[in-house]
Amino acid sequence: MSFDDWILALHVLSAFAYVAGIILFWVLIVAVRKTDDPEGTLRMQPASMVGNAVIGIGAGGTIILGIWLAFSVGDYAIWDFWILAAIVLWAIAAGIGQRTGKAYMQGVTKARELESAGQRGSNAELLALNRTQIGVRLHTAATIVVLLILIDMIWKPGA
Amino acid sequence: MTAVLAAVRADETHFPLFVHVLGAMILVGGLVTAAALLVFARGDVPSLRRGYWTLLAVALPGWFVMRIGAEWIYQKEHWDDLPEGIDEPAWLGIGYILADLGGLLLLVSLIVGGIGMRRLRNGGGAGLLKATMILSLVILAAYVVAVWAMAGKPD
Secondary structure (H helix, E strand, O other): OOHHHHHHHHHHHHHHHHHHHHHHHHHHHHHHOOOOOHHHHHHOHHHHHHHHHHHHHHHHHHHHHHHHHHHHOOOOOOOOHHHHHHHHHHHHHHHHHHHHHHHHHHHHHHHHHHHHOOOOOOOHHHHHHHOOHHHHHHHHHHHHHHHHHHHHHHHOOOO | OHHHHHHOOOHHHHHHHHHHHHHHHHHHHHHHHHHHHHHOOOOOHHHHHHHHHHHHHHHHHHHHHHHHHHHHHHHHOOHHHOOOOOOOOHHHHHHHHHHHHHHHHHHHHHHHHHHHHHHHOOOOOHHHHHHHHHHHHHHHHHHHHHHHHHHHOOO
């Protein structure tokens, strides 16, 4: 295996990590919709941290190693349409992901406030925050954008 | 020769490859999610249930999609019809063995976890779900190697 083969393997593994993070957050989004107490909300935090870690590794690995490959592999150039499209889509997905995180952190913040105030039972406001429609829409959009990146990577339009 | 065959990808193989990769991504995502939920459950029943159901409802369908895509692309790229004297490349063998071995382990982990889920109703089963968690991590490690082999294509 050449050095570029190793970089390609790590680039693909990063893409798998990115999608794994998206799937993990889909599971948590479904789970948190039925959660109306601070304890249940905060119990998802460790898994959520795993999701943040794999998305961070995935997003960072795909863009850094992908740009490396665009310059290093002779058949590709950074200005190839499919590579530029992937970079733009990656930036869109990253931006949407950040906004999704903010939308769901409102519920976590509320759960922490309730817990520190000693309120452990059901809370309608917490449930409403956990059921954020904006969060679901943003995560759906991020999923579609990442799916478009995968399609772009396989079909390589303009290559 | 096999390297050339691997590099040349006809347009008609794009969709089977997409199915294969998407299935593999769903499978790995399901395994990461299930393992994360089961690792941090610490006896919490809803988290244990969530972890098991993720394995069943996300990872298992992902395995089937990945495996169907693999077989489809295998036929399309004519790996089943190699000229005499040419062996399959190592990366293809690694991918096949790990995909099937991983599938078998996934089935075992689902059966063990399923018994654990039944026992949860009577206050037991946490140990069996811990075994499911360990198996999930083993399968995940195997699939990381498989992804590395399929992407890096070692000789």
